[in-house]
Amino acid sequence: MLAKLPGLIRIPLALLLLAGNIVLHVLPLFAFTLVKLIVPVPAIRQACSRLLVRIAESWIGVNGRLFDLFTRIRWRIEGLAGLRRDGNYLVLCNHQSWVDIPVLQRVFNRRIPFLRFFLKQQLIWVPLLGPAWWALDFPFMKRYSRETLLKHPELQGKDREATRRACEKFRHMPVSVMNFVEGTRFTPAKHAAQSSPYRYLLRPKAGGLAFVLDAMGDALHAILDVTIVYPEGRCTMADLIAGRVHDIRVHVRERAIEAGLLGNYDEDAAFRGRVKLWVNTLWREKDAQVASMLTAADAAPTGN
Template sequence: MPVFIRLPLVIGLLAGNTLLHSLALFVLTLCKLVLPLPAWRRALSRGLVAIAESWIGVNNALFELFTRIHWQVDGLDGLRRDANYLVLANHQSWVDIPVLQKVLNRRIPFLRFFLKSQLIWVPLLGPAWWALDFPFMKRYSRETLAKHPELAGRDMAATRRACAKFRQLPVSVMNFVEGTRFTPAKHDAQDSPYRHLLRPRAGGVAFVLDAMGDGLQAILEVAIVYPGGPCSMLDLIGGRVREVRVSLRQCPIEPGLRGDYEGDEAYRQRFQSWVNDLWHEQDARIGRLLG
């Protein structure tokens, strides 16, 4: 199919799928708001997740129909829908999100991301993310915190509120450890010691582990590679992404990985060392996937 036909067709189908599922989502959300009974709210929360997984499933089917992506995925054995995961992945593009959804949808509990607060204004998707209890974070620069020290700790408070909701249902908490998308310019500016990755941000991972407590059963490390080079959502929709390679690895959450990241200096240094080691392993895995 010529690209000038396929592109608007796929965009229209994706938009229609999003609209239909969003309407169903908003109806259940309204019911959840007006029905205060905890049992009803838990049942409706499961219904909201089922709608979201259906939306992802239809999106996956559309990509399967209109693209020619060769998928190479390893490490899916042993994944469970009744286990709670902390999912850690490298981040290169918005395409990473549909890739994760393609690989993990209905294999583990529904993925929830920590989102920038501005994304709540994205038409349809922003309110849908809010309805699904995605946490919206307002990140402050060092300059802002220096001028307004009262803002310090708000992200941690938001993390704890989100994790309190997550403990009520099976969940997979998604964290892009680098905190931003990889670009060569960012890599050079950071003087990153990794070949394929930016420096990891250990604080966010530590906060989730601490806030969730024993509500998480395992860490799921995900390495994503695009052998054809950097790509955008438009490349994905237009059929220009030819190959995606994904490697997954589960590891247990040792008791020593939980602690007070802000108040315990010894724990903070130990945890940062653990994250750096993990990231060196991730860098080597990405090199093998590319090779």
């Protein structure tokens, strides 16, 4: 019913409720984070960690309910059968928009362990959200440009060390580690600049995937290969909140972690070649999957 309200009423109301949901969940999240920090008893800290995840899952659940109330999105989701809340997953996905994140949260919330993303270091300063991500053990990465590394070679490998430290923490909890393999959001300009061999995707980056698998490969039990398609074209968070997104399609495929994907990416050239071949093969299949999903969307009856 709320989706039928005029935009001048619906959009501010949706923003107000989304902001209220942030405050409603962030305040108790910070309270239990403080307890976790100051109480040295391991059992209490573990209990706080579990409560923090439940608060975050409630936060995501309420956001999903609000989007259901204020939008008219047709969801087409395939491949969720057999997922486990007690499993440990590496989630790989194409990346088109910040909308990908609430989509992934909506699809996987309470179906697999809580999703954690690698975030840029600067995002820790986002009001309320940055400290909340920190409290939930989201790993913050400080990426260095090629120019910076040339001027300061001592920084070489620091981002990889941060990846390893984050993943070591994840070895002792149920976790789903999210990796956007392209490393950045798709745009036609980036696609052209890369001379990407894929029609709908940027070139994949194998290094981050290899480092995560190397750090916690034996603690992970599967890879979730996720493809997201917006048949109406790439969209923004503003489009989502304003109700301009009407069709979202998600395909999930569980893949085994092959023994050949575990090794030293920096020092073993043969292994590095195997990982790149595996990722490029995956990306060719994903490109074909996107094409198939778009074709299916074009063939769907209007309003279905």
